Amino acid sequence: MDHPATPTATAPADLTVLYRGPLASCDYDCPYCPFAKRRDTGDQLRADRAALARFTNWATARTDRRLSLLFTPWGEGLVRSWYRRTLADLSRLPHVRRVAIQTNLSCRTDWLADADPDTLALWCTYHPGQTPYDRFLTKCRDLAARGVRFSVGVVGLPEHLDAARRLRADLPAHVYLWINAADGHTYTDAEADLWTGLDPLFPYSRHPHTSGGLPCRTGESVLSVDGDGTVRRCHFVRTPLGNLYDGSYRAALGPRPCPNAVCDCHIGYVHLETLPLYDVFAGGVLERVPAAVPPAPVVDLPFPVPLGVREV
Numbered sequence: 660m661d662h663p664a665t666p667t668a669t670a671p672a673d674l675t676v677l678y679r680g681p682l683a684s685c686d687y688d689c690p691y692c693p694f695a696k697r698r699d700t701g702d703q704l705r706a707d708r709a710a711l712a713r714f715t716n717w718a719t720a721r722t723d724r725r726l727s728l729l730f731t732p733w734g735e736g737l738v739r740s741w742y743r744r745t746l747a748d749l750s751r752l753p754h755v756r757r758v759a760i761q762t763n764l765s766c767r768t769d770w771l772a773d774a775d776p777d778t779l780a781l782w783c784t785y786h787p788g789q790t791p792y793d794r795f796l797t798k799c800r801d802l803a804a805r806g807v808r809f810s811v812g813v814v815g816l817p818e819h820l821d822a823a824r825r826l827r828a829d830l831p832a833h834v835y836l837w838i839n840a841a842d843g844h845t846y847t848d849a850e851a852d853l854w855t856g857l858d859p860l861f862p863y864s865r866h867p868h869t870s871g872g873l874p875c876r877t878g879e880s881v882l883s884v885d886g887d888g889t890v891r892r893c894h895f896v897r898t899p900l901g902n903l904y905d906g907s908y909r910a911a912l913g914p915r916p917c918p919n920a921v922c923d924c925h926i927g928y929v930h931l932e933t934l935p936l937y938d939v940f941a942g943g944v945l946e947r948v949p950a951a952v953p954p955a956p957v958v959d960l961p962f963p964v965p966l967g968v969r970e971v
Contacts (some may be wrong), residue, residue, distance in 0.1 A: 672880055673725040673756065675945070677894060677926065678714055680886035682707040685734040686765055687789040691814055691841060696734060708741045710886035715745050717888075717903060722754045729782075729945040730760040731894065731926060737766035747771075750779040759945040765790060768801050780808035780946035787813070787822040796829055803831045810947040812837035815854050815861070816844065827857050835949055839925070840864040860939065860949070867923035874932040875917045881930050882908070895919060895927050 684699035685692075699707070718726055728749060736742035737760065747770060749758040759780040771779070781802065785795050802809050811830060813823040815838045827836045838858040840846065846854070846865055854861045877883070878892030878900065885891075890900045890908035896918060901907030922928040929936045929944055941950040 673727065674721075675727040675729070675876075675881040676718075677729045677731050677881070677883045678711075678885075679731050679733065679883070679894065680707050680710045680714070682736060682739070683733040685763075686738055687735070687763055687786055689786050689789060689814075691816060699734070704739070707886065708739075711741055711745055713888070713904070714884065714886075715749065718749060718755070719752060725754055725756050727757040727945055728755065728759070729926070730758075732761070735763055735765060736760055737762045737764075743770040746779055747774040750775040757945050763789070764795060764798050768798055768805070771802070771805050771807055774807075776806045776808070780943070780948065781810075782946050783809055783811045785811060785813050785822070785826060787819050792822065792825070796826070799830060799834065803834065808943065808946055808948055810835045810837055810943075812839060812858075812947070814839050814841050815846075815864075816841045817850075820853060823854075823857055835947070837861075837947055838864065840866075863928075863934070863936065864925065867921035868928045868931060868934065869920070870917040870922040870928065870931055871920040872916045874914065876930040876932060876937075877917075877927075879912055879914050882912075893927055893930070895922065895924065 681703060682699065683697045684704075685696050688696070697703075718728060730736055730742065730746070732742075737746075742760065743766065746758055746760060749755050751774070755778060757780060758778060759782055761782045761784070763786055764781070764783045783799070783802075799809070799811060811826065811834055813819050813826065813836070815823075823836070823838065830836060836858055838854045838861045840861070851861065851865055854865075875892075877896070881893065882900070883891045883894045884903050888903040888905075890903050890911075891897065892900060892915070898918075900911035901909070917931070922931065925947065928934060929940065937944060939949055940947065943949060
């Protein structure tokens, strides 16, 4: 078991951990989703619950470091009681700086009353056609009323443009609306301008980022962990660094260049040291909340005016 080390005069660096357990079931069936989904059996759900409990025990005991935790399940976690309870419990630990999860926001929101809103945050995605618009918007407004930190986003497919415009107009002004470039979709400059009019940071998502041989925080201050405790530098590099629960990962921590030619997912490239995104999202890297939320653009024009973000 990985017991906390005795604190020294020089405190260990903060650690960011992205956790992805075996859960793969989802209550949505988005045709553009890149994740393979299954209908989890009772045994699979129990295994996921046990894996999450093991990780939670590790995080609870890891008091020698300030932790930031992001849950990135293949499926939808918050429809499961053990994820809701885990996030609320972790949010109240003094050494946890941030705990966040990616979610479609289909769950109820009353559980948030048990969480610390200064620590917990949500990365929410709206999927047109999977849930009524008014239901999703009502939940967003409830999050805002509760003082929960959250961002909202949409996959940038042409058929989602009107819904994204409507969402930007209806969301509270302080809530950041992000747009993810759709997998395999190529954007003309005119199309990219439409999305940039809604999300001034869309140019960061439009093209994959060159990453091979470049410095990245993953593997040093950012780690990926699966349900068995296998530690990798990130979700997109399969080489193991060790195991979380026997402590073998510790010896492998250190700066190292990215081994992949490109990085095309926000949860990966946000950690590249060659991009300014730690400054752009200062204080909100895990939940995708910028330090200064871009002003809400005018969305009732046929061609929203780009807000001047340079292509990267």
